[in-house]
Amino acid sequence: MLIDLLIVIVKIAIMLAFVLGLVPVLVWAERKGAAFIQDRMGPAKADIFGLRLAGLFHPLADALKLLFKEDFVPEDAHPLFYRLAPVFAMAPVLLTFAVVPFGDTIEIFGRKVPLQVADLNVGILYVFAFSSLTVYGIILAGWASGNKFSLLGGLRSSAQMISYEISLGLSIIGVAMVFGSLKLSDIARAQGELLFGVIPKWGVVVQPLGFILFLVSVFAESARIPFDLPEGESEIVAGFHTEYGSFKFAMFFLAEYVHVVVASGLIATLYFGGWQIPYLYADGFHLFGKVLHLPFALVVIMQVLAFVVKVLFFCWFFIWVRWTIPRFRYDQVMRLGWKVLLPLALANIFITGSVLLLFGGAKPL
Numbered sequence: 001m002l003i004d005l006l007i008v009i010v011k012i013a014i015m016l017a018f019v020l021g022l023v024p025v026l027v028w029a030e031r032k033g034a035a036f037i038q039d040r041m042g043p044a045k046a047d048i049f050g051l052r053l054a055g056l057f058h059p060l061a062d063a064l065k066l067l068f069k070e071d072f073v074p075e076d077a078h079p080l081f082y083r084l085a086p087v088f089a090m091a092p093v094l095l096t097f098a099v100v101p102f103g104d105t106i107e108i109f110g111r112k113v114p115l116q117v118a119d120l121n122v123g124i125l126y127v128f129a130f131s132s133l134t135v136y137g138i139i140l141a142g143w144a145s146g147n148k149f150s151l152l153g154g155l156r157s158s159a160q161m162i163s164y165e166i167s168l169g170l171s172i173i174g175v176a177m178v179f180g181s182l183k184l185s186d187i188a189r190a191q192g193e194l195l196f197g198v199i200p201k202w203g204v205v206v207q208p209l210g211f212i213l214f215l216v217s218v219f220a221e222s223a224r225i226p227f228d229l230p231e232g233e234s235e236i237v238a239g240f241h242t243e244y245g246s247f248k249f250a251m252f253f254l255a256e257y258v259h260v261v262v263a264s265g266l267i268a269t270l271y272f273g274g275w276q277i278p279y280l281y282a283d284g285f286h287l288f289g290k291v292l293h294l295p296f297a298l299v300v301i302m303q304v305l306a307f308v309v310k311v312l313f314f315c316w317f318f319i320w321v322r323w324t325i326p327r328f329r330y331d332q333v334m335r336l337g338w339k340v341l342l343p344l345a346l347a348n349i350f351i352t353g354s355v356l357l358l359f360g361g362a363k364p365l
Contacts, residue, residue: 002112003109003111004285007113008048008112010119011113011115011116011117012098014102015097015098015102015117016094016262018102018308019094019261019262020157020254022257022311023257023258023260023261024059024063024314025059025262026066026257026260026261026319027058027059027062027346028043028055028056029315029316029319030061030319030322031043031055031058031171031226032055032070032321033316033319033323034319034322037320037323039308042242043057045058046058046060046061046305047220048149049299063250064246065246066246066247066249066250067247067250069246069247070246071166071246071247071248072104072245072246073146074147074243076145076147076242077145077146078144078146079142079145079244081140081143081144082144082243083147083248084140084144085137085140085141085248085254086137086141086249086252087137087146087164087248087251088133088134088136088137088140088225088242089134089137089141089251089252089255090137090251090252090254090258091138092130092133092134092152092305093130093131093132093134093255093258093259093262094119094132094258094262096126096127096130096182097258097265097329098116098117098118098126099116099117099118099119099120099123099127099184099260100116100128100184100262100265100266100269100275101114101115101116101119101185101188101269101275101307102115102116102265102304102307102308103115103116103183103275103300103303103304103307104189104282104300104303105185105274106300112183113144115275115300115304116184116185118153119183119185119363120183121182121183121185122170122182122183122346123182123184123185124176124184125182125183125348126170127184127266128169128256129220130164131168131262132161132165133189134161134221134255134259135157135158135161135168137255137296138153138154138157138158138223138240139154139157139158139240140154140174140242141240141244141252141354142154142157142240143240144261145240145243145244146243147242147243148269149236149239149242150239150240150241150242150243152236152239153229153231153236153239153240153241153242154240155240156229156236156238156330157223157229157239157240159228159334160220160223160229160333160334160337161220161221161223163220163334163337163338164216164217164220164221164334164341165217165221165344166215166337166342166345167213167217167341167342168202168214168217168218168221169338170213170342170345170346171211171213171217171345171348172210172214172270172349173319173349173352174207174209174210174348174349174352175187175210175271176206177208177349177352177353177356178207178352178356179191179203180202182236184269185270187270187274188269188273188274188275189232189276190234191273191276192273192276192281193201193272194228194278194279200273200276200278201274202271202272202276203270203271203272203273204271204272204318206322207264207348207352208226208273209328209344209347209348209351210271210345211271213341213344213348214267214270214271215267215344216238216336217341217343218263218266218267218319219263219318220316220333220337221259221263222256222259222260222263222265223259224256224260224305224318224321224322225254225321225322225323225325225327226321226325226327226328227327227328227333228324228326228327229328229330229333240274240333241251260315260318261315263314263318264310264311264312264313264314264315264317264318265307265311267314268307268310268311268314270297272310273306273310274307274310275303275304275306275307276306277303277306280299280302280303282296282299282301283296283299284299299314
């Protein structure tokens with residue numbers, strides 16, 4: 001019906017506004033964060049009518065610069081695939097966020113509306129499917145550019161993402177086993193429960209090893225320092241996007257930051273309660289056996305804000321790690337993925353299954 005279609009369109013618009021609107025803020029925060037960590041000023045010169053706003057206009061200046069730069073295709077490049085590669089890098093990452101819930105289910109016009117674009121029964125599998133597609137954009141860019149450094153970056157990316165995709169998938173299985181669902185909305189809702197009546201049943205509490213494995217794997221999947229081997233400026237010029245400029249380069253740049261936002265949303269949803277606030281339920285706060293009643297609309301707003309704050313925190317965490325830890329060598333990255341993370345991920349599944357079996361906490365998926 002028309003109302004259902006309008007609701008879906010509004011949710012898509014909210015998702016796109018949040019993810020894409022956060023990108024220029026992250027670009028600014030990245031530069032300011034790097035400057036803070038390295039004890040320097042960072043961007044502070046660009047101004048509009050004398051206003052500088054601590055460098056907030058620099059992302060706008062970058063966007064205008066990239067938009068009006070010459071758009072060219074290298075002589076040895078494959079024209080079609082060269083143009084398609086940035087789209088393949090950008091689109092799957094953006095689509096992944098569609099299953100991330102940013103709030104609980106609410107009622108609008110007599111309809112129950114989940115605050116997520118698509119509440120799929122196989123949400124986790126959807127995340128795996130689309131997140132694994134991003135590597136095709138990078139590989140395609142490396143091959144289609146007709147540049148040996150770009151090709152090396154694409155090959156590095158394929159090896160790295162295949163290696164860490166396995167650990168990434170295995171690390172989430174423990175969460176699915178504990179909460180008995182592949183739906184991200186069910187997983188987020190189940191984290192509103194309390195262990196021993198006090199401790200929030202967040203994923204990081206019941207799956208601490210799985211959280212560490214997922215965190216490292218998602219860093220590798222996003223190809224940011226210390227896992228930026230596909231780019232590796234000091235080794236292969238700029239890797240897979242060496243031959244890209246103008247708006248095509250901007251799409252790769254945009255895809256990296258969208259990946260950070262999506263990864264932060266998944267970390268918050270799977271391991272830190274998503275939109276959940278400890279002790280806050282639909283009718284208000286439950287503390288010491290008493291209920292502090294709050295309007296339902298206020299509860300919904302607080303939950304959505306809680307999700308946003310968690311996402312922003314982990315976005316900052318990505319920035320902090322980038323400017324703190326140096327790049328790993330290729331052999332170190334491969335050794336970590338295959339000889340450390342993979343055995344630990346398998347061990348985590350075995351331990352989780354054993355605990356659930358012994359204590360009767362197993363739930364059917």
